Amino acid sequence: MSEPAPPPRESEPAAKRLDVLAAVKEAAIAALVAFGLFVLLIGIRTEQGPTGALVFTTRFGLLAEIVAAVFVGRLLRALTWRDATVSINSLVPGSVKAAASDLAVYAAAAFVAFALLVPIIFYTNRYVLDLAILIVTYTMLGFGLNIVVGLAGLLDLGYVAFYAVGAYSYALIAQSFGLSFWICLPLAGILAAFAGLLLGFPVLRLRGDYLAIVTLGFGEIIRLILLNWQDLTGGPNGISAIPRPSFFGLPFTAADNGFAATFGLQYSPTHRVVFLYYLVLALALLTNWVTLRLRRLPIGRAWEALREDEIASRALGINTTTTKLTAFSMGAMFGGLAGAFFATRQGFISPESFTFGESALVLAIVVLGGMGSQLGVAVAATAMLGGFELFREFDQYRMLVFGAAMVAIVIYRPRGLVSTRTPSVFLHQRKAVPAAIVQDARTGVETPT
């Protein structure tokens, strides 16, 4: 039996030509769309002219460049990626992936170790210290929101409300009563928890999407009240001269009774910054510890059961109302503690710091962290805020890139960085649950299957 004759080589170039033609068509359409999108908004630039009325200039050169770039980019993509349906995930060999998930435990420990050493490593770099404080603060906020969204599956879009309540409570209590930081902090947390109960109560019967918009509404209401209730909150001017923290009674000043003098050190403003860093790190670690403990207690399991299937939870005798309320108020408490820290760190707060953008950022951190995982939240916060800082030179384009990065990351990894859920208890062996099986927060109708 002879082998069938190889296909004539004529057809190859023809096939290739068709491919190129199709790719060019694809690129042309993309360029056309780009033209439509950008012709008015980029091609024309409006400015307020000398008389105050709007005048405009044309930027057709820029428009042409962008359209051309889209064309070329799309053409390249169509030509090269057509056959290679490679995803980045599949490039990583299985053995590496398996090793990676085993390393997760060590990664957490390494992360904490690194976090503890940051002030020592970067002692002279005030900029890094400030950034580190920011990252840890948002990590703590992420831990708090994680209880509500990641564990209990309640879509809260107004988390900034509790951050604000904590900050303002701290500021007002500290200023009015002159109590020490260590008393005002838990008080602020308790007030925030109470706010969580208040805000949680009316929304419990609402399903996911309604819960989302109502919590968003609460966040806005709180901000508007802070903005307008001038007598209490100082309105848009906020509250300033918030008492700064002291080292258990020793103020961070150059005076003789100050921290530096007491410990025989040369005074440096960095002392306070380092103290603040360890303070927020301690708070974040506390939040983390409490959350991990709660996950292994009945209440934590009830939260996760609520997320997985609320109806089944009810049928097992779980009071879903109180379960939701505890999730809300625990999350609120930690948000409030973070807010109190924020107030004392800045020395000054105003409603501008408590916009919906904050809620969105914390939610993004929790979702991109993935699967209710604490480590994921920490990594996501570091990546997002660190990345944001890295692009500081880009100035106005920074937020644009940030938004685009958010979209890109969630498309690439919709369940977030961490792709498995770790069970809180095991009989024989702790086995991770893959992401595909686990429920995430509800945004819509409970689809009865």
Add this chain to the structure above:
Amino acid sequence: MNRAEILTVEHLTMRFGGLTAVNDLSFVAREREITALIGPNGAGKTTLFNCITGFYKPTVGRLRLAHPDGASFLLERLPGFRIAREARVARTFQNVRLFAGMTLLENLLVAQHNPLMLASGFTVLGLFGSRAYARAEAAAIDKARYWLDRVGLAPRADDAAGALPYGAQRRLEIARAMCTDPVLLCLDEPAAGLNNRESVELNEFLRAIRDEHGTSILLIEHDMGVVMEISDRIIVLDYGVKIADGAPSEVRNDAKVIAAYLGVADEEVASAGLEVGL
């Protein structure tokens, strides 16, 4: 000699707008008995279940649950979770509702939420590592292990519930319901999708639950093999109305039941047949 009544349904009517799903239904389920609810699709069986377990509020009627020790509950007045917690009525669902992302063990521990919550001092004591809670959790894990063994799923205790095959998921759901130590277990089509061997195992399992644990069972089922084999009593519904109520042998031969399932002989067809000489 009749056993004590455990569930008394009196004049239950459930209306959804213009549709009457259950119409003036009254029956009794007795202690330590398996009572089956059968009837064609749409007869109102799951609606009845939902009324009993608190997912619907009956339009009219009374549902009394009496515990062997004398405690009595009016189910139509209780919110769903209290029916499970205090009246100790457990249920499974027509389309299995497991906590898919949690392991089998975790599923069974969630079922023991209420006693564990008490033992953990409503979380506070548990947070600080109380010895009492550790003991309670160990006991709960033992109970979970026991039921996992009973349904043959112990080796898979640490797998995700959502990864189990269908038959195993159904068994797990029953095991989970039993972990709440119910007085009345309501099963919604437990034999659906099971093959013959699995159905036989299910029969044995349900009988064991009734005999060893003293749990009364209320069962919705279409599989007549299962129903006739293990039921002590059968209630037949059709269009929301009770058309038969008795032992399997009585119900099997009841003309109304046969008519509901198989249809009545059409008189016209019968007379036409006579004319033609059939």
Add this chain to the structure above:
Amino acid sequence: MEYFVQQLINGITLGSIYGLIAIGYTMVYGIIGMINFAHGDIFMVGAFTALIAFLVLVAVGVTAVPLALFLVLLVAMALTALYGWTVERIAYRPLRHSFRLAPLISAIGMSIVLQNYVQVAQGARVKPLPPLIRGGYTLFEGNDFAVRLSNIQIIVVVTTLILMAGFSFMVARTRLGRNMRACEQDLKMAALVGIDVDRTISLTFVIGAALAAVAGLMFLLYYGVVDFFIGFLAGVKAFTAAVLGGIGSLPGAMLGGILIGLIETMWSAYFSIEYKDVAAFAVLIIVLIFLPTGILGRPEVEKV
């Protein structure tokens, strides 16, 4: 009394604008169960597109207001629809079969992108437009107060009515409308019976964006000034309106919009202008406590 009637007119006008935006939210939610966070910013893009189109037309020499208005309407609808289409393709379609929260995060990201894109492209300052449509009618007077109905208000309400009518017709009578309703009921089944689900969803976004563009144009004409941030607040209020009226319900969206417009206007007229946004949210919360599915929403009976 006269003052009240004036506020009524103002409220309905504002409410019409909200209603047009709310329709976009409710349609998208109805069909794929997603809160399109970027929709408010699509409205903003529509307003900017209209603004720039106006400037260009005037520069080119088209000064007859009705003609310019008509052309701007077409251009704004077309280009904004293109934005709606693009956003859906890039940010939502890849996540269609993904988990619930993913499209939400993507939408928030797109919202940030759109806001900053316009801010970078056009500058952060507000953009004023001289009033193009002047004049109106004095309806009646009394108590030293003249109740005026301006031409622009008439245009806004009439345009909204026409669009609503056309849109309801489309949904009820055309094949596209039928496809949309089918997808809303059961996406998988719709695909199985041969409906091009991708195309139907794209068209939903496109139509929603076009309506938002009209709202943007109306906003521009009514208020005479736009900036890159109007999308957020208008978007949140419009979504509140959609939820208030019963999400998934088209007449609900318009009803909710009118209600929110009226609440906002009345509150700022009679109580305090600073808290007008709070009033809208507060009403929403109160309504949802008693009517958890909104005013015209279909009550969901939990099927177990």
